[in-house]
Amino acid sequence: MKIMVTGADGQLGSDVVSEVLRRGYDVISTIYGAVSGETVLDYQKCDVDVAASAVVMDITNKDEVRSTVMQAMPDVIIHCAAWTAVDTAEEVDNMRIVKMINVDGTRNIAEIAAETGAKMIYVSTDYVFDGSGDEPHDADDTDCHPLNFYGQTKLGGELAVKAFLENYFIVRTSWVYGSGGGNFVKSIVKAARQTGRLKAVSDMVGTPTYTVDLARLLVDMAESDRYGHYNATNEGGFISWYEFAKEICSQADLNVEVVPVSAKEYDTRAANRPLNSRLDKSKLTREGFVPLPNWKDALERFFEVADLEIFE
Numbered sequence: 001m002k003i004m005v006t007g008a009d010g011q012l013g014s015d016v017v018s019e020v021l022r023r024g025y026d027v028i029s030t031i032y033g034a035v036s037g038e039t040v041l042d043y044q045k046c047d048v049d050v051a052a053s054a055v056v057m058d059i060t061n062k063d064e065v066r067s068t069v070m071q072a073m074p075d076v077i078i079h080c081a082a083w084t085a086v087d088t089a090e091e092v093d094n095m096r097i098v099k100m101i102n103v104d105g106t107r108n109i110a111e112i113a114a115e116t117g118a119k120m121i122y123v124s125t126d127y128v129f130d131g132s133g134d135e136p137h138d139a140d141d142t143d144c145h146p147l148n149f150y151g152q153t154k155l156g157g158e159l160a161v162k163a164f165l166e167n168y169f170i171v172r173t174s175w176v177y178g179s180g181g182g183n184f185v186k187s188i189v190k191a192a193r194q195t196g197r198l199k200a201v202s203d204m205v206g207t208p209t210y211t212v213d214l215a216r217l218l219v220d221m222a223e224s225d226r227y228g229h230y231n232a233t234n235e236g237g238f239i240s241w242y243e244f245a246k247e248i249c250s251q252a253d254l255n256v257e258v259v260p261v262s263a264k265e266y267d268t269r270a271a272n273r274p275l276n277s278r279l280d281k282s283k284l285t286r287e288g289f290v291p292l293p294n295w296k297d298a299l300e301r302f303f304e305v306a307d308l309e310i311f312e
Contacts, residue, residue: 001025001026001075001076001222001223002025002026002027002028002072002073002074002075002076003020003025003026003027003028003074003075003076003077003078003219003222004027004028004030004069004072004074004076004077004078004118005017005020005027005028005029005030005077005078005080006030006032006057006059006077006078006079006080006081006109007030007031007032007079007080007081007082008029008030008031008054008080009029009031009054010080010081010084010180010181011176011177011178011179011180011181011183011211012080012123012176012178012211012214012215013029013080013081014178014179014180015178015179015180015211015212015214015215016078016080016215016218016219017029018215019212019215019216019218019219020219020222023219025219028055028072028074029054029055030054030055030056030057030068030081031054031055031056031057032056032057032058032059032060032081032105055068055072059081059101059105059106059108059109060100060101060104060105060108061108062108062111062112065105065108065109065112066108066112066115069109069112069113069116069118070112070116073116073118074116074118075118075119075222076118076119076120076121076222077109077113077118077119077120077121078121078123078218078219078222079106079109079120079121079122079123080123081101081105082101082102082123082154082157083097083098083101083102083150083153084150085150086127086148086150086269086271086273087269087270087271088270089148089149089150089153089271090148090149090150090270090271091270095149098149098150098153099153099156101153102150102153102154102156102157103153103156103157103160106122106156106157106160106161107157107160107163107164110122110160110161110163110164110165110168111164113164113165114164114165117167118167119167119168119169119222119225119227120161120165120167120168120169121168121169121171121218121221121222122157122158122161122168122169122170122171123171123173123218124154124155124157124158124170124171124172124173125150125151125154125172125173125174126172126173126174126175126206126274126277126279127146127147127148127150127151127154127273127274128144128146128151128154128155128158128172129141129144129145129146129151129274129276129277130144130145130146130147130274131147131204131273131274131275131276131277132274132275132276133276134205134276134278135276135278136238136278136279136280137172137231137276137278137279137280138231138280138283139172139228139229139230139231139279139280139281139282139283140228140229140283147271147272147273147274148271148272148273149271150271158170166227167225167227168227168228169218169221169227169228169230170228170229170230171214171217171218171221171230171231171232172229172230172231172232172279173209173214173231173232173233173279174206174207174208174209174233174277174279175206175207175208175209175233175244175277176208176209176211176214177208177209177210177211177302178210178211178212178302179211179302179305179306180211184208184241184244184245184248185248185299185302188200188245188248188249189248189252189254192248192249192252192254192256193254195256196255196256196257197256197257197259198245198249198256198257198258198259199258199259199260199261199266200240200241200242200244200245200246200258200259200260200261200266201240201241201242201260201261201262201263201266202240202241202242202243202260202261202262203240203262203263203275204240204241204263204273204274204275204277205238205239205240205275205276205277205278206233206238206239206276206277206278206279207233207234207235207236207237207238207239207277207278207279207295208233208234208239208244208295208298208299209232209233209234209292210234210292210295210298210299210301210302212298212301212302213234213292213293213298214232214292216292217232217284217289217290217292220289220290221289224288224289226287226288226289228283228287229283230281230283230284230287230289231279231280231281231283231284232279232281232284232292233279233281233292233295234292234293234294234295234297234298235281235291235292235293235294235295236294236295236296236297238278239295240260242258242260242261245258246258247296247299248299251299251300251303252303263275
């Protein structure tokens with residue numbers, strides 16, 4: 001099987017490439033240039049050397065996507081490339097490019113996948129929901145009302161996939177962290193080393209997702225034909241950012257006080273965020289997929305391989 005991974009230099013994409021290679025499949029790693037034409041690369045964040053083998057593909061350029069996909073002819077495209085900087089997506093000057101990447105770029109890939117017969121796996125987010133209530137969102141829930149522009153564009157990507165394809169997986173996840181790129185775990189470790197007291201939001205609830213575990217599931221899906229919408233995070237129940245921060249400090253042996261605060265009290269960021277990011281993952285089991293491990297176990301494995309010095 002031949003698998004194309006977009007955004008192969010990113011936090012999730014690099015782990016997906018590693019998992020594809022571990023299973024012995026052929027991989028086409030693609031990284032994309034900015035709309036300006038300049039290549040956006042950060043190989044230091046990768047667990048695999050994509051520099052030597054990656055193909056530069058601007059997903060916002062339909063002709064370039066067609067040419068690249070037609071030349072490679074993958075059986076599956078795992079689409080990890082996205083604009084993920086939630087707050088900067090709210091800036092007026094960025095909105096055009098955010099939409100071009102998350103909506104138009106996804107549409108380009110879906111359309112070419114349909115032409116070539118490739119399966120497509122699209123990684124989406126809990127931010128497609130407004131976070132109202134306290135019940136977990138069902139995997140097939142389409143009653144979406146995003147609170148921020150990032151969430152709007154990721155929902156737009158979902159709709160583009162469904163408009164062109166029948167052989168697709170749409171995987172909504174939340175609170176993603178991994179070895180590459182910036183994330184909450186690294187931010188907490190860095191902040192804890194700089195102060196003896198941290199604040200963390202206690203009324204935003206969800207579940208963390210370790211990229212290594214999510215990558216395994218995505219490749220499991222590539223091997224199957226059980227298409228549709230899925231939710232995927234680590235198991236172990238629902239927690240707040242406050243509880244996650246406390247566990248991070250505990251596992252990293254950081255002696256720091258973590259103080260619970262409300263989102264309203266703490267959050268001065270540009271983008272609104274859902275209070276309820278609970279995702280019901282039961283469909284994974286019903287469809288025969290192996291759920292992700294417990295989130296505490298995932299965090300332990302992250303710290304086993306993470307170089308804590310780079311968090312400084």
